[in-house]
Amino acid sequence: MTLSSDLPRWDIESIFPDFAAWDEELQSVVGEIQTLSAFRGTLTRDPEHCFQFLQAWQELSLRVHRLGIYTTMKVSTDTTDQEARRKQGESQSLSAAFQSELAFVEPELLTLPEEHARKWFEHHASLKVYQAFFEKLWAQQQSMRSTEIEALLGAVSEAFQGAKSIHPTLVNELDFGSIATPQGEVKLTHTSLQSLLAHPDRAVRKAAWEQYARKHLEVQQTLATAVSTGVRQNVFLARSRRFKSSLAAALYPNRIPEQVYHNFMQVFEQNQQIWHRCWQIRKKALNLPDFAEYDIKAPLTQSPPVVSYEQAVDFITEGMRPLGEAYVQTMRSGLLEDRWVDHALTPHRRQGAFSIGNSLTRPFIFMSFQPSLFGMSTLAHEVGHSMHRHLSNQIQPIVYEKYTLFAAEVASNFNQALTRAHLLNTVQDRDFRIAVLEEAFSNFHRYFLIMPVLSRFELTLHQQAEQGKTLGAAQMNRLMTELLSGVYGSEVQMDENLNGILWSQFSTHLYSNFYTWQYGTGIAAANALAARVLSGEAGAVDSYLEFLSLGGKLPPLEALKVAGVDMSTPAPIEAGFRTLEGLLDQLERLL
Known part of the structure; x- marks a missing residue:
């Protein structure tokens, strides 16, 4: 069964039928926050009392999150919906109030001596489920501040959403105009950009790339101010928790040593010649006199396959069969029958794709599906997130259902x-195989080139801010051009402003505090684990499914060791670049 075109693509009504029901829940949650805040000073009284509070606290956090999920979904499908934007602001205020009012919880739990807590776990089975939660709390103890400071940090979280919300709001309001193509005028939007950059006509690609970049350049000062503000906020929060750097603050909660970050960046820098070879192959195949950034996604075949949404689901379903029938059927039902996905190409949609939800909702997927292998790939990526969330929610208690970003990008890739x-x-058809390899290169290009470059850019901005310096738009453009020049080499023509403004075209990534590099570790770990499964290695499937079901119970490095890969070493990153080289070899043989 497939969805008819006149049905909404995701069942948002299963969360709340309308904003009236949302308002009612909001008021109920506000009352519950006040009720729970009255427990201050009682949490270490006895184990049963502690357990009852922790359960209520976790359940309420899900309800707060659900309110935000609903407004995010509403705004994403129509960025001009003013009521939805207003409600989104209310949900952000509620989240800040929740953090502030209940900021006493973790500092108060830390007053319970560890030996007493361990006796509680031993003699009270109900509380034992929270043992891993306490272990993480003890590991983070050095960054925990007093109840008063924690309350203050919770209260400022809403105000600190400003820079993060300004950037996407501004770029979503930009009018990029239209592009003349042999098929007629095409409106240039965040959604249509990728298809235009993959157009066989070089003049179309060049016009789209330049027009998109120039429009961002028109507002570069505002965007640079927003990015700088977000960076300074990260520095403030890091110092508030007594970390030596913003990078240390970002990695510490998930117990990721800084060396893991530096391993990734070092391997990336040591393998940039692979990208130089890629440009040489593409330039030769396209028979171009020179090569520019807008040629990176130029099609290498004149007959790229058209892939409908339903066909994409079939391809993904067959690909995932090694994980077993239960995984496949749950995924297929979600994509075709249970209305997990909104993929319609409607006006005023936000850019990008994402998976969202918690155990009070279905896993939901937002994307603007293009009928191609690239659209299929994005759907495969997002349903990987959704199945991760689904299995985690099925197996883990509330306190562990939320996993880290470091683990999340493994499941999707x-x-x-x-x-x-x-x-x-x-598939043996030459053009189809070339198109599959092009999709693979597009994926690696984003995660093994763009994201490491963005991460190095992000690190530099934070280091400058930590020294009391702020980079303006022109300096940011220059820095981005310098970083890109390493992976572009002498093969790619560059312009300091048009190439340099790339940083502004990522309206959420630079506000997630050292998230971008985790795309790279994610694709490396994913390909290492996929190789285990595809080779038929004993236990590979079971260990991977166990990883998906762990949620956030273990630190991500430990969870990935359960899956079968050790990301504390450079080896999986090196293997990822060898995978990329192998794909290049296949492509060269086909061209």
């Missing part, structure tokens, strides 16, 4: 890797 391998193993 794993689905892409398995689907891609299935297509390369089963």
Whole structure:
């Protein structure tokens, strides 16, 4: 069964039927926050009392999150919906109030001596479920401040959403005009950009790339101010918790040593020649006199496959069969029958794609589906997130259902890797195989080139801010051009402003505090785990499914060791670049 085109693509009404019901829940949650805040000073009284409070606290956090999920979904499908934007602001205020009012919880729990807590776990089975939560709390103890300071930090969280919300709001209001193509005028939008950059006509690609960049350049000062503000906020929060740097503050809660970050960046820098080879191959195949950034996604075949949404689901389903029938059927039902996805190409949609939800909702996917292998790949990526969330929510208690970003990007890239391998193993048509490899390069280009460059850019901005310096738009453009020049080499023509403004075209990534590099570790770990499964290695499937079901119970490095990969070493990153080289070899043989 498939969805008819006149039905909404996701069942948002299963969360709340309308904003009236949302308002009613909001008021109920406000009352519950006040009720729970009255427990201050009683949490270490006895284990049963502690357990009852922790359960209520976790359940309320889900309800707060659900209110935000609903407004995010509403705004994403129509960025001009003023009521939805107003309600989103209310949900952000509620989240800040929740953090502030209940900021006493963790500092108060830390007053309970560890030996007493361990006796509680031993003699009270109900509380034992929170043992891993306490272990994490003890590990983070050095960054925990007093109840008063924690309350203050919770209260400022809403105000600190400003820079993060200004950037996407501004770029979503930009009018990029239209692009003349042999098929007629095409409106240039965040959504249409990718298809225009993959157009066979070089003049179309060049016009789209330049027009998109120039429009961002028109507002570069405002965007640079927003990015700088977000960076300074990160520095403030890091210092508030007594960290030596913003990077240390970002990695510490998930117990990721800084060396893991530096391992990734070092391996990336040591393998940039692989990208130089990629540009040489593409330039030769396209028979171009020179090569520019707008040629990176130029099609290498004149007959790229058209892939409908339903066909994409079939490809993904077959690709994921090694994980078993239960995984496949749950995924397929969600994509075709249970209305997890909004993929319609409607006006005023936000850019990008995401998966969202918690155990009070279904896993939901937002994307603007393009009928191509690239659209299929994005769907495979997002449903990887959704299945991760689904299995985590099924197995783990509330306190552990939320996993880290470091682990999240593994599940999404794993689905892409398995689907891609299935297509390369089963389809012999030359043009189709070239198109599959182009999708693979697009994925690696984003995660093994763009994201590491953004991460180095982000690190530099934070280091400058920590020294009391702020970079303006022109300096940011210059820095981005310098960083890109390493992976572009002498093969790619560059312009300091048009190439340099790339940083402004990521309206959420630079506000997630050292998230971008985790895309790279994610694709590396995913391909390492996919290789285990595809080779038929004993226990590989079970260990991967166990990883998906762990949620946030273990630190991400430990959870990935359960899956079968050790991300504390450079080896998986090196293996990821060898995978990329192998894909290049295949492409060169086909061209």
